[in-house]
Amino acid sequence: MSSIEPTEAAVRPNSLEASDKAYVVHGLTNLRDHLDRGPLIIESGKGVWVRDKSGREYLEGMSGLWCISLGFGEKRLIEACRRQMETLAYYHLTNHRSHPGVIDLAQKLVEIAPVPMSHVWFANSGSEANDCAARLCWYYWNAKDQPQRRKFIAHRRAYHGNTIASASLSGVGYVHEQFGLPLPGFLHVDCPDFYAAGLEGESEETFSRRLLTALEALIESEGADTIAGFFIEPIMAAGGVVIPPCAYLDGVQRLLAQHGILLVADEVVTAFGRTGEMFGTTTMDLEPDIIVCAKGITSAYFPLSAVLINDRVYQAMLTQSERLALFGLTMTYSGHPVGAAVAREAIRIYEDDNIVERARLMETVLLDGLRERLRASSIVGQIRGRGLLSGVQLVASRAPKRFFDPALRVGARVADAAENHGLFVRAIGDVIAICPPLTISEVELGQLIERLALAIRDIEATL
Ligand SMILES: Cc1ncc(COP(=O)(O)O)c(C=O)c1O
Structure with missing residues (x-):
């Protein structure tokens, strides 16, 4: 046995990132890019927040994949x-x-x-x-x-x-x-x-x-x-x-x-x-x-x-x-x-916990907040939603209505910029989807809106 151990150890990747690239297949991912870029490894979550391996926190504005509605760490x-x-x-x-x-x-x-x-x-x-x-x-x-x-x-x-x-x-x-x-x-x-x-x-x-x-x-x-x-x-x-x-x-x-x-x-x-x-x-x-x-x-x-x-x-x-x-x-x-x-x-x-009623009340906080904060942005065409599910449609021009060339990847760039500001949202073409845990507080919703606004500002400045 001992004779094969050093050989195995020698070929085994020496970090989580390297092991991920060596062994894990990721969906909705360019697998070749992944080998260069590597994974963002999320280690823990609490409420609406997740933390990556380096200790950086993100507001999970998408409930993962539209799913962790009661937030992370729910004891019950x-x-x-x-x-x-x-x-x-x-x-x-x-x-x-x-x-x-x-x-x-x-x-x-x-x-x-x-x-x-x-x-x-x-x-x-x-x-x-x-x-x-x-x-x-x-x-x-x-x-x-x-x-x-x-x-x-x-x-x-x-x-x-x-x-x-x-x-x-x-x-x-x-x-x-x-x-x-x-x-x-x-x-x-x-x-x-x-x-x-x-x-x-x-x-x-x-x-x-x-x-x-x-x-x-x-x-x-x-x-x-x-x-x-x-x-x-x-x-x-x-x-x-x-x-x-x-x-x-x-x-x-x-x-x-x-x-x-x-x-x-x-x-x-x-x-x-x-x-x-x-x-x-x-x-x-x-x-x-x-x-x-x-x-x-x-x-x-x-x-x-x-x-x-x-x-x-x-x-x-x-x-x-x-x-x-x-x-x-x-x-x-x-x-x-x-x-x-x-x-x-x-x-x-x-x-x-009257979660459904909360979501109904928070709809106004989210939509009004987004409309108020993004009013000045020339690339926001429409803000829509029900409850705590909303979408921000980005456009090249509001009137006349003109959409961006998909090759510009404006939505994806805004989502990446949001990540830099500590917020996870999802770009669906040029619609930014927002779907936070239904337990999100009003203060956290304010943070979500602010971080998204900063991301949109960053990308708008480059166009
Ligand atoms: C509306 C809808 N239906 C079905 C699915 C598939 O669900 P699952 O990924 O659990 O298979 C999804 C996933 O996002 C969805 O959004």
Whole structure:
């Protein structure tokens, strides 16, 4: 043994940074650049703050990846996790098995659902849950003796995840082009971003009608009886914090109802207070058949996602599983007891600490604060948001409205400058997304706004 030890030691990287480059693959990263630039290693977090390996602190203005809604170091979640691990670290839901935590969580989710829901299917991530929701739509249509209803519609620029079906649902190039996706039958319609895509002189009403006409034409040309469902984020997060016009969403729902097409609300980002209501479905007045939740459901302390199903879908599943003698969907970690316990405790915190109401009140602090502080900036075109989810659209010119050449990477440069000022935000093209933990204080929100304003000023000065 001793003869090989020196050899191993000799080739082993001698720092965390070097080991990262040697062994870790990073998503949404240019892997070649990473070898030069190396990782930013985050070692700890408390509240809305994270600390890197060198001791530098950053305000986590994106809740990581839109997920750690209750902030870092939440003792009640840590304790719920520890308690459950001691009592029952694992069990499953197949072959009639169950456990108390998952029963309690499913009942609570049905109770707080924004529209009448009947049952809950559990998975581990938003992508998996959207995949399962697509499968449940197919199962539903098979049960209804309409197996030809296989197609799905979603928005261009929407992000629904990165498993094969959820990536196909997503309307972003980087999850398609590099992987030969979308799968056939995954259709996309224009993103309802009035600010970016409204024609000159067009009202929001006319814009909505134009998109609805295109949707109707697509449904007709594909054949309504071939379409299983439409996936919608109540507010599009990774698509650039796009708030669809109400007239558009109303019209979509009318069309879907007319053609019997299922509506799936992807609430992976919006559920659990993010938009100032417990569910984005309420904020945007939707009536989905299926609601998909992840991220905030456990405040990211444990990977768990949930697919809420209404009675229309559940009754069909019941009939079909009787016909086939089996409901054939299963996952080892579906309804994991630790995830269920953490989610249940997170929901208690959302309720006990009036987190949803806080997010609603903080919306004004955030939006008014941003508008006031960024008023003088000539490159800020629009500031939009609901609750504690907002987007700052950067433009080359406000009037007439002109967007930057994407090659200038203005958004990405602002996000990098924000990092230099100790703030994490995310650039989605030239939209700066802001999605802090819902527990953020008013003072911290002020710091977020100030740091972002400094970053925008830095980049504006270089243009
Ligand atoms: C709206 C939406 N749906 C689904 C997903 C995928 O979730 P996950 O990354 O947990 O698979 C995301 C991730 O950001 C999302 O924003």
